[in-house]
Each structure stands twice: as structure tokens, then as C-alpha cells.
Amino acid sequence: MAGILDTFWFGTVILGILVLYCLGSCSTGVCEIGWSGPNCQKENVALNKSASQSSYFFFYYPSEYAVDGNTSHLRYIGNGSGQSKCIFTNTGVDFAWWTVDLREEYPIRDVKIYYRENYMSHLRGFSLLIGKDDDPSNQNECFHHTNETLSSEYTVHCQDTGRFINITNSRENPPYPEDYYYRAVLELCEVEVYVCANGTFGKDCSGLCYCKNQERCNVDTGLCSNGCLPNWTGNSCSTLCVDGPYGVGCSKHCSKRNCKYSNSSCNPADGLCQGGCASGWSGIDCSQVLTFKPNSLISTYLSVNLHTLPMVPNKHKWLPPILMGSRGGSVS
Numbered sequence: 001m002a003g004i005l006d007t008f009w010f011g012t013v014i015l016g017i018l019v020l021y022c023l024g025s026c027s028t029g030v031c032e033i034g035w036s037g038p039n040c041q042k043e044n045v046a047l048n049k050s051a052s053q054s055s056y057f058f059f060y061y062p063s064e065y066a067v068d069g070n071t072s073h074l075r076y077i078g079n080g081s082g083q084s085k086c087i088f089t090n091t092g093v094d095f096a097w098w099t100v101d102l103r104e105e106y107p108i109r110d111v112k113i114y115y116r117e118n119y120m121s122h123l124r125g126f127s128l129l130i131g132k133d134d135d136p137s138n139q140n141e142c143f144h145h146t147n148e149t150l151s152s153e154y155t156v157h158c159q160d161t162g163r164f165i166n167i168t169n170s171r172e173n174p175p176y177p178e179d180y181y182y183r184a185v186l187e188l189c190e191v192e193v194y195v196c197a198n199g200t201f202g203k204d205c206s207g208l209c210y211c212k213n214q215e216r217c218n219v220d221t222g223l224c225s226n227g228c229l230p231n232w233t234g235n236s237c238s239t240l241c242v243d244g245p246y247g248v249g250c251s252k253h254c255s256k257r258n259c260k261y262s263n264s265s266c267n268p269a270d271g272l273c274q275g276g277c278a279s280g281w282s283g284i285d286c287s288q289v290l291t292f293k294p295n296s297l298i299s300t301y302l303s304v305n306l307h308t309l310p311m312v313p314n315k316h317k318w319l320p321p322i323l324m325g326s327r328g329g330s331v332s
């Protein structure tokens with residue numbers, strides 16, 4: 001019983017971020033809707049937001065089809081049961097745009113475009129603007145395509161802070177290269193706008209930063225511009241307790257872990273045992289007595305209970321990322 005209670009406590013308190021964005025156990029790699037990345041810390045903030053566009057094709061599709069979570073690249077445009085969950089601007093014009101309003105400003109990391117398959121010539125030359133409002137003169141072009149190879153799933157690394165993501169294309173100033181379609185048209189099947197959860201940065205938001213006052217760090221480098229939380233150091237404030245111990249307040253000792261391999265390094269943040277735990281132990285730092293097997297039992301228990309917890313409404317409350325150190329640390 002103590003085992004379950006311990007695990008449960010561990011689950012609700014220490015796995016705070018897991019509760020927020022992973023479904024069940026993060027070690028299964030399944031995230032809540034809209035979240036992705038190895039720790040489920042990468043959020044698609046465009047999902048289900050309101051969108052608009054410059055014009056519509058004959059068969060009307062709402063602009064929100066590009067943020068409906070359906071990434072299908074169906075080529076078919078017609079009206080009917082097989083209709084595509086993509087947006088189409090009118091084909092007979094020289095300028096087109098599509099915009100999503102994220103409702104608040106976000107520090108954006110990158111934008112992934114799912115385009116109509118086999119129609120990349122239509123996308124060539126596009127621009128991606130990010131702005132604080134829907135006044136185009138306040139929108140910065142953070143990417144302009146020229147001759148790079150495009151694919152129907154194309155990620156633009158566009159680091160800027162803004163609320164409006166505006167994808168535009170123009171054929172107003174010919175001549176254009178041969179591989180450009182001669183008219184401006186947008187056929188977007190999905191646009192995902194990725195933001196790293198507070199306390200995370202880098203590719204897939206898998207880097208952790210422990211900034212002072214729980215401020216966001218630079219999405220690329222992890223730099224905390226105003227310094228670190230107490231006991232954290234380094235540019236991205238991700239180095240804790242340089243003298244050997246690990247964990248919050250440097251209160252745990254590397255030598256007291258129960259790692260499977262005695263040569264395991266000791267991560268100063270969470271004491272991670274490389275290669276797993278010695279028999280009878282569990283947790284990311286192998287300091288918990290293993291009481292229950294199999295893992296799925298515990299995961300189910302956790303997910304059932306966590307979804308009924310009062311903390312769920314606080315789902316956007318920031319928790320220090322050390323608290324997610326126990327990813328995969330459920331009893332296994």
C-alpha cells in the first residue's frame with residue numbers, strides 16, 4: 001500500500017508536468033492533444049484557434065481547417081464525403097494570405113506547414129510573417145522561401161514573439177522561376193505553431209532551464225536573461241549543485257542511488273541512473289523501493305486518478321522542470 005501511495009504522491013507532485021501534458025505515463029510517449037516532444041513539452045498553440053484568409057476557392061472550406069488537428073494531405077478538393085480538411089484560396093489571383101490568431105503573444109520556436117501533396121510549386125516563394133496584431137505593418141517576415149526544396153511537411157524555424165501567424169504568397173512581381181506556379185494560391189492542410197512550455201527550450205523542447213522567477217528562457221539557447229533559480233547555474237541555468245549531490249536543494253547524494261551500473265554518471269538535476277536501476281529499485285534515480293509490477297498497472301492507476309485531481313484545472317501553472325525529472329520514473 002505504501003508503495004502505491006508513494007507512487008501516487010510521486011505522480012501528482014513530482015510528475016507535475018507529466019500530469020499536465022502526458023496521457024498516463026510519459027514513458028509511453030503519448031501526450032495530451034496539442035502537445036508533443038519526448039517530454040510532451042512542445043505545444044501547438046495554433047490548434048483550434050480562429051483563422052482567416054484572403055479569398056476562398058469555389059468549394060468553400062473554413063480557414064480553421066488548417067488548424068483543426070487533421071493533417072491529411074488529401075489532394076481532392078471537391079465537395080462531398082471525401083472532402084479535404086485543407087484550406088484553399090482562390091486560384092485566379094496574384095496575392096494570397098492565411099492568418100491564425102493565437103489569442104495571446106507567444107515566443108514561437110517553429111512552424112510546421114502541411115501542404116497539399118504534389119502541389120509544391122504552389123507554395124514556392126511563400127513568406128511567413130509573425131506579428132503582435134493583424135496590422136501587416138506590425139508583422140515581421142521571419143521566413144521567405146526562395147529556392148529551397150519543399151516537401152508537403154515543411155518546418156520553418158521562425159523564432160519570434162507574436163500573436164498572429166500570417167502565411168503569404170505573391171506573384172505580383174514576375175518573372176518567377178520555372179518551378180513556381182504562375183498564380184498565388186495557398187492550400188494548407190495544417191499549420192502547427194510550436195512553443196516550448198515554460199522551463200524548456202531547444203529542439204523538441206527537451207532542454208531544461210531553471211530561470212529566476214520562472215521566466216521563460218531563450219527557445220533556442222536556453223539563456224535565462226535575468227539569472228537562475230537558487231542553486232542553479234550555467235547560461236541556461238541547467239546545472240545544479242556542482243559538488244556532486246543532486247536534486248532540489250542539493251539534498252540527495254549520488255552515491256546513495258541504487259543504479260544498475262555503478263559506473264553510471266549522476267545528472268545534477270535528477271540523479272538519473274544510466275542503464276536503469278538495480279533489481280528491487282525504481283525511479284529515475286533508483287531511490288524508490290520497487291513494490292508494484294507491471295508498469296501498466298501503475299500507469300493506469302495514475303492516469304485514472306490524476307484526471308480527477310483538483311490540480312488539473314491549473315493545467316497551465318508553471319512547475320519547475322526538475323519536477324518532471326521523473327519521466328519514466330514510474331515504478332517499472
Ligand SMILES: *[C@@H]1O[C@H](CO)[C@@H](O)[C@H](O)[C@H]1NC(C)=O
Binds near residue numbers: 033034047
Ligand atoms: C479542437 O476542436 C475539436 C473539435 O471541436 C475537439 O474535438 C478538440 O478536443 C479540440 N482540441 C483542443 C486541444 O481544444
Ligand SMILES: *[C@@H]1O[C@H](CO)[C@@H](O)[C@H](O)[C@H]1NC(C)=O
Binds near residue numbers: 058080
Ligand atoms: C458543398 O456541400 C454543402 C453541403 O452538402 C452545400 O451546402 C454547399 O452548397 C456545397 N457547395 C458547393 C460549392 O457545391
Ligand SMILES: *[C@@H]1O[C@H](CO)[C@@H](O)[C@H](O)[C@H]1NC(C)=O
Binds near residue numbers: 070
Ligand atoms: C481527416 O480528414 C479526412 C478528410 O475529411 C478524413 O477522411 C479523416 O478521417 C480525418 N482524420 C481524422 C483523424 O479525423
Ligand SMILES: *[C@@H]1O[C@H](CO)[C@@H](O)[C@H](O)[C@H]1NC(C)=O
Binds near residue numbers: 099133136166167
Ligand atoms: C497578412 O499579410 C498580408 C501581407 O502583408 C496582408 O496583406 C494581410 O492583411 C495580412 N493578414 C492579416 C490578417 O494580418
Ligand SMILES: *[C@@H]1O[C@H](CO)[C@@H](O)[C@H](O)[C@H]1NC(C)=O
Binds near residue numbers: 147148
Ligand atoms: C539557391 O540560390 C542560391 C543563390 O542563388 C544558390 O547559391 C543555391 O545553390 C540555390 N540552392 C538550391 C537548392 O538551388
Ligand SMILES: *[C@@H]1O[C@H](CO)[C@@H](O)[C@H](O)[C@H]1NC(C)=O
Binds near residue numbers: 198214215316317318
Ligand atoms: C510562462 O512565463 C511567462 C513569463 O516569462 C508568463 O507570462 C507565463 O504566464 C508563463 N506561462 C505559464 C503557462 O506558466
Ligand SMILES: *[C@@H]1O[C@H](CO)[C@@H](O)[C@H](O)[C@H]1NC(C)=O
Binds near residue numbers: 248249250251
Ligand atoms: C540551495 O542549496 C543549499 C545547500 O545545498 C540548501 O541549503 C538550500 O536549501 C538550497 N536552496 C534551495 C532554494 O533549494
Ligand SMILES: *[C@@H]1O[C@H](CO)[C@@H](O)[C@H](O)[C@H]1NC(C)=O
Binds near residue numbers: 261263264
Ligand atoms: C558501465 O558498465 C557497463 C557494464 O559493465 C558497461 O556495459 C558500460 O559500457 C559502462 N559504461 C561506461 C560509461 O563506462
